[in-house]
Amino acid sequence: MATFGEYAASLLRSGLGRRDFLRATAALGGAAATTGLTAGTATAAVPREVLQPGKGPIHGRHYLPSTPDQVRWGYVPSIGSDPVLRMRSGETVTVDTVSHEGILEDQGRDPVGYFAGHGVRRTSVLDDAVAIARDYDRTARNFDVDGPHVVTGPIFVTGAAPGDVLKVEMLSMLPRVPYGVVSSRHGKGALPRLAGGGVPAGITIDEIMPPVGTDGRATGDPERYGNVSVFTPIRGRRGVMGKVSFPLNPFMGLMGVAFVEATVPTAAELNSIPPTLGGGNIDINLLGERSTFYLPVFADGALFHVGDPHFAMGNGEVALTALEGSLRAIFRLTVCKKGSGDAPSVAFGYPFAETPDAWVPIGLSDPDGSQNGQGNDLNIAMRRAVVNALDFLETDQGLDRAVAYAYLSAAADFEVSQVVDRTTGVHGVIRKADFA
Numbered sequence: 001m002a003t004f005g006e007y008a009a010s011l012l013r014s015g016l017g018r019r020d021f022l023r024a025t026a027a028l029g030g031a032a033a034t035t036g037l038t039a040g041t042a043t044a045a046v047p048r049e050v051l052q053p054g055k056g057p058i059h060g061r062h063y064l065p066s067t068p069d070q071v072r073w074g075y076v077p078s079i080g081s082d083p084v085l086r087m088r089s090g091e092t093v094t095v096d097t098v099s100h101e102g103i104l105e106d107q108g109r110d111p112v113g114y115f116a117g118h119g120v121r122r123t124s125v126l127d128d129a130v131a132i133a134r135d136y137d138r139t140a141r142n143f144d145v146d147g148p149h150v151v152t153g154p155i156f157v158t159g160a161a162p163g164d165v166l167k168v169e170m171l172s173m174l175p176r177v178p179y180g181v182v183s184s185r186h187g188k189g190a191l192p193r194l195a196g197g198g199v200p201a202g203i204t205i206d207e208i209m210p211p212v213g214t215d216g217r218a219t220g221d222p223e224r225y226g227n228v229s230v231f232t233p234i235r236g237r238r239g240v241m242g243k244v245s246f247p248l249n250p251f252m253g254l255m256g257v258a259f260v261e262a263t264v265p266t267a268a269e270l271n272s273i274p275p276t277l278g279g280g281n282i283d284i285n286l287l288g289e290r291s292t293f294y295l296p297v298f299a300d301g302a303l304f305h306v307g308d309p310h311f312a313m314g315n316g317e318v319a320l321t322a323l324e325g326s327l328r329a330i331f332r333l334t335v336c337k338k339g340s341g342d343a344p345s346v347a348f349g350y351p352f353a354e355t356p357d358a359w360v361p362i363g364l365s366d367p368d369g370s371q372n373g374q375g376n377d378l379n380i381a382m383r384r385a386v387v388n389a390l391d392f393l394e395t396d397q398g399l400d401r402a403v404a405y406a407y408l409s410a411a412a413d414f415e416v417s418q419v420v421d422r423t424t425g426v427h428g429v430i431r432k433a434d435f436a
Helices: 004-013 018-026 031-033 112-114 127-135 378-395 401-411
Strands: 062-064 069-072 083-090 091-096 150-158 163-176 179-184 228-235 236-239 244-247 250-258 292-296 302-312 329-334 352-354 358-364 413-418 425-431
Touching: 004 401, 031 413, 062 083, 062 150, 062 378, 083 091, 091 150, 112 127, 150 329, 163 250, 163 302, 250 292, 378 413, 378 425, 401 425
Parallel strands: 062 091, 083 150
Antiparallel strands: 069 150, 091 329, 150 302, 163 292, 163 329, 179 228, 228 236, 236 244, 250 302, 292 352, 352 358, 358 425, 413 425
């Protein structure tokens, strides 16, 4: 999580006025005043209270809550979807995102009851999560077919048109609650039982997770499926699972633009699980504060949407989910035109990312998602990430392609983003310092 100084700097960089800046930092619980912190002190800034919708620091130029009529549950917007917010290029927006964990059908679709079972008081359960679980009726829910994600948006960005790039800057990622959930579900994850009861190559039936003997999907009742959810409290800015703990790294798992046309909101090609050329459920853990995500635009206004907030995730996301938890995020959305030099050349045809320290080319095993079948070959994702890296180094950095290929082999890292989203992902990490 960001230090207080980094958080303050990000707010100032986002173009907020002094009044909004002071209001936002005050809502962090008086961290600087009560603990003697000054800008640059290496202590994470954490809100002192649960960030209920409309409460606490709301400091983007625009604010977008996740109300039942402003989200899609399990699906992403299509080209031509009606926006829930309009904003100009270069403006900032604060989005209260809602995690799906705790509201899903296998958890009772009752976040108050589910989290009470883990000692969470009603006042610490998000009101928007309760409202979505109770009141969402835009589409009928089918737990076995729908994606799990609560997708907020879309946002229409004035001036964005097909052929452009939408530049998404992550200015702030604040946990809204002091707890999260990691889930493993039958038939999913890195060690799944295959459809029809088959066993994936390389493991035995006894190594499937969750164990085959606990698989209750035949009952047809999601609450009896035998899925496993691990409640994880946040203590000392770390996730705690019994005797093991780990640092938080908040980031959005799903950020995208409208990519396909569809006649119904539950069309298979709109399912929120597989990432596509429009981004979506990209699950790259480098996309936290101070990172930038570039998305090719396919629709007027881009129709940006966001969901799947994470508190932490390891590369691979092997169990199925990250440490899922609701975030209050600030984004700056900027339209980049071809020839402007404002976006990497690769980004006009494929998602691309960068951090302050690295460029991040991306490869997907099946970039059109659920259209025309579904492929999950990690080798394909790897090849595309390498090709995108080569194109970037040759076109944007001026390297001879053979030299670029050698450099990638000698000095760059290619990491598995995730293996659980139907479409698998690989991303490269190219150090900017090597080009100084």
